Every structure is written in C-alpha cells, then in structure tokens.
Amino acid sequence: MKINNDFILRKINSADGELNVVIAVGKMADKLNGYLTLNGSALFLWKELEKGVKEEDLVNALLKEFDVSLEVAKNDVQSFISTIRNMGALDE
Amino acid sequence: MKGLYKIADLYVLIEYRYNYTKKFLESYLSTDNALPDIVLTVLDSDLEYELNFAEIKILDVVESSCILRKLAYEITTKFSGVLFHASSIAYNNKAFMFTAKSGTGKSTHTRNIKSVYGDKITYINDDKPIIRYFASEDKFYVYGSPWNGKHMLSNNIKVPLEAVIKLNRGDINKVEKESSLNALNFLLEQSYSTNDKEMAVKRLDVITKMLEKVKFYNLTCTKDASSSSITYTKILNGGIYEDK
Numbered sequence: 001m002k003i004n005n006d007f008i009l010r011k012i013n014s015a016d017g018e019l020n021v022v023i024a025v026g027k028m029a030d031k032l033n034g035y036l037t038l039n040g041s042a043l044f045l046w047k048e049l050e051k052g053v054k055e056e057d058l059v060n061a062l063l064k065e066f067d068v069s070l071e072v073a074k075n076d077v078q079s080f081i082s083t084i085r086n087m088g089a090l091d092e
Numbered sequence: 093m094k095g096l097y098k099i100a101d102l103y104v105l106i107e108y109r110y111n112y113t114k115k116f117l118e119s120y121l122s123t124d125n126a127l128p129d130i131v132l133t134v135l136d137s138d139l140e141y142e143l144n145f146a147e148i149k150i151l152d153v154v155e156s157s158c159i160l161r162k163l164a165y166e167i168t169t170k171f172s173g174v175l176f177h178a179s180s181i182a183y184n185n186k187a188f189m190f191t192a193k194s195g196t197g198k199s200t201h202t203r204n205i206k207s208v209y210g211d212k213i214t215y216i217n218d219d220k221p222i223i224r225y226f227a228s229e230d231k232f233y234v235y236g237s238p239w240n241g242k243h244m245l246s247n248n249i250k251v252p253l254e255a256v257i258k259l260n261r262g263d264i265n266k267v268e269k270e271s272s273l274n275a276l277n278f279l280l281e282q283s284y285s286t287n288d289k290e291m292a293v294k295r296l297d298v299i300t301k302m303l304e305k306v307k308f309y310n311l312t313c314t315k316d317a318s319s320s321s322i323t324y325t326k327i328l329n330g331g332i333y334e335d336k
Contacts, residue, residue, distance in 0.1 A: 006289065010296060014272035014303045021276065025292035029285075034277055 001081070002052040004028065007089040009038070009046060022046070022089070031088045041066055045080050049090070055081065098122040099163070100173055100222040100235040101250060106159060107133040112152035113159065117238050120248055130166045134158055160220070160239055164284045168291050173224040174298045175284035178256075179241075180221040180234050181205065182214040183328045186254035187234035189221060190311075191282045197315060198259050199241065205320040205328075218245035220284070223253060225298050232306060255307035257327060262312035265322040269332055270308035279303075 006028035012019040020043050024032035038046055041062060048061050055077065062073045084090050093113075097104045097120045105128035106117065134155055142158040143149055160175075167173035178189040179198040190198040199218055206213045219241030221234050232253035240246035258270055258278050279299045285292055309327055313319035326332050 008293060008296065010300050012272065012276070012300050012303050014275075015269075015308075016272040019272060019276075019303075021273075023280070023292075023296055025296070026289035027287055029287060029292065034280060035273075037273065 001049060001055065001058075002091045003046065003049045003084070004089050004091045007032070007087075009050070024087075024089075028088055036087070041076055042080060045077065046084075049084075096122050096124070096126070096128060098124065098248070099237060100167060100171075100224055101233075102129040102167070102171060104128060104130045104132060104163065107131075108155055108159065109134060110152040110155050113155045116156045117159075120238050129171070130163070132159060132162045132166070134162075138162065156238070161286070165286070165288065165291055167222065167224070168285075168294050168298075169288075171224060172227070172294070172298055173222055174295050175220050175222050175237070175239075176279075177219070177282045177284070178221055179218045180216040182216050182234075182249070182251040183209075183212060185251060186328075187216055187221075187251035188254060188328060189223075189234065189256045190259050191256060191278055192259040196259055196261055199243065199245075200315060201259060201313065201319065201323070203243075204317045205323055208317055208320045209324060214249070214251075215245040215247060216249060216251055217241075217247075218243055221246075223298065223302075225301050230305070232302065253302075253306055254330075255309055255327060256302070257309045257311050257323075260310070260312045261315070263314060264312060265314060265319050266312045267322055267326040267332060268310045270310040272303050272308070274310070275303060275308040 006026040007022055007024050009022050020038045022036040044065055048058055058077050059073050094107045097117055099120050103126045138158045139151055142154045146154045164175050178191045179202040180187055180189045181202050190202055192198045216234050217236045217240050220237050220239040222237050223232055223234055225232050233250050234253050235250050236246040236248050283295055285295050
C-alpha cells in the first residue's frame with residue numbers, strides 16, 4: 001500500500017506552531033476539498049505509507065515508535081487506513 | 093496583434109486577436125526594450141476551452157479570461173506567484189488583502205476605507221491581485237493586474253504584503269487574529285488554481301510560506317463607512333499584533 005501521489009504532505013511553521021497538513025492536488029482535489037491535519041501517530045503512519053508498506057509492517061513500525069499495546073496498534077492502523085482509503089489517498 | 097506587457101515585475105509578450113483585449117491590457121503595456129519572461133499566444137483551442145467556463149459567451153471578452161488562465165499558470169509554476177480573488181489596498185507602503193466569499197462585500201469595505209482615509213490609501217487591485225514570493229529577500233509583494241473587477245480599480249504598482257484579512261458581514265465591528273488553519277482554508281479557497289498538479293503544488297508552496305511570514309486577521313464588520321475605522325486602527329496600523 002502506498003499513498004497516491006495526488007496527495008501531498010506539507011509541514012508549515014505557522015504563527016500557531018508546526019502544522020502538518022495533507023492537500024489533494026490534481027484530479028483528487030475534487031475529493032478532498034481543503035486539507036487534512038495530521039499529528040502524532042497519524043503523521044507517522046502517513047510518512048510510512050508514503051514509502052510504500054504492508055499493513056502488518058505498519059503495525060510493527062507503530063509498535064516500535066509508540067508505547068502502545070498490539071491491540072491498540074492494530075486498531076489505530078486499521079482505522080487510519082480506512083480513513084485515507086475513503087479519501088482516495090491509498091494506492092493498493 | 094502582439095504586445096509586450098509588464099505584469100507583476102514580469103515582461104509578458106502576448107499574442108492576441110481582439111481589440112477588447114488590447115484595451116483591457118492597455119495600462120500594463122511596456123515600452124522597455126526587454127526580453128520577455130513569459131510568452132503567451134492565444135490559440136483556437138484556448139478560446140474553445142475557455143468558452144466552457146464563460147458566463148458571457150463572446151469571444152472578445154473570453155479572450156482576456158483565456159490570457160488570465162495561461163498567465164496564472166506561468167506565474168505560479170515558474171515565478172512563485174499566486175493570483176488571489178481579493179481586494180487589495182496599500183497604506184504606508186504596506187499591502188493589505190481582503191478576502192471573502194463572493195458577494196460578502198470586500199470591495200464595499202475597501203471603498204469605505206478609501207472614502208474615509210482618502211490619499212493615505214492606494215488601490216493595488218480590487219479583484220485579482222498577484223502575489224509573488226522572492227526567496228532572495230524572503231518577502232512577498234502584491235501587484236496590480238489588468239483583472240481589476242467591475243469598478244476597474246487598480247494600479248500597476250508593487251507593495252510588500254503585510255496582512256491578509258478574512259472579511260465577514262455582521263452587525264458589529266470586530267477584529268481578531270486568525271488561526272493558521274483557518275487562514276490556510278481561505279487562502280486555498282480564494283487562490284487561483286486549476287487541476288494541473290504542478291500548479292497546485294507550486295501554489296501550495298507559496299501559501300505555506302505565507303502562513304509562515306504574513307499576518308492574518310478575521311474581520312467582522314457592517315456595510316457602512318464607519319466600519320473602516322476599526323480596520324484602520326486595528327489592522328492597517330497593526331493594533332492587535334502589537335497588543336500583548
């Protein structure tokens with residue numbers, strides 16, 4: 001699975017602090033009108049998916065990076081993937 | 093017909109067909125002996141494509157929209173520039189851009205400011221100012237453009253960008269700092285873009301920089317001229333950002 005390259009992540013050093021936002025460009029701009037903000041584990045998972053990764057590897061990576069149980073990691077990964085799949089951001 | 097124009101500090105050689113366009117671009121004509129930074133030629137296919145979006149389906153009028161589309165593409169992809177749907181004025185050599193959903197009354201508000209504060213205020217562009225980012229100076233400049241709205245208010249000038257203001261209509265006059273996320277939203281909404289990916293990415297680069305460097309306000313105000321005083325005190329003279 002990999003993030004579709006019509007979705008780009010940008011770090012903004014704004015007056016309100018660091019913001020990490022995803023914007024759709026190209027034809028996907030009609031699907032995501034505006035932006036999505038990512039923080040914490042969502043930002044981490046997005047960056048892993050930009051490289052291209054399997055779902056199991058994503059869970060393992062999350063476990064290594066964050067102090068959570070396997071159950072929580074699995075749920076987080078599943079719900080994140082489902083969200084971005086619905087956005088059309090996932091190439092599978 | 094062909095002409096060399098100077099728009100947003102760029103020499104643009106435009107090849108077009110209609111006299112309406114010639115008049116339209118007139119005040120941006122350049123007599124400098126310069127090589128063009130941008131060359132635009134209006135083709136049949138361009139005009140056909142533009143007709144799809146045109147409210148007034150007359151080719152003479154459509155041609156200038158065509159040129160806008162092509163120019164915006166070049167300025168954004170190659171010259172770190174973005175066109176905004178905004179009314180922009182200058183005060184004390186600082187540019188202020190008022191954005192709002194169509195019909196809210198940004199032109200009314202800037203006209204009110206001009207009517208009250210007169211010569212202190214200069215119009216940059218009432219409809220589609222052009223913003224360019226210069227990395228060498230780490231600065232944004234706002235420029236007039238020939239696309240200057242119903243009242244044709246613009247000047248071919250260049251002013252450093254100080255603030256962008258989101259305008260809302262209301263029964264009271266109120267100014268607040270705007271959050272960066274809200275600012276991102278209205279910058280995306282009110283900036284000129286197409287489905288072209290490169291243009292969208294470059295536009296985002298400029299907007300990202302704006303969020304790092306420029307002041308953002310949220311203004312609620314009434315339709316009458318008295319509303320201009322809150323803008324004058326708290327925005328043009330930088331009231332809130334100085335308050336601690």
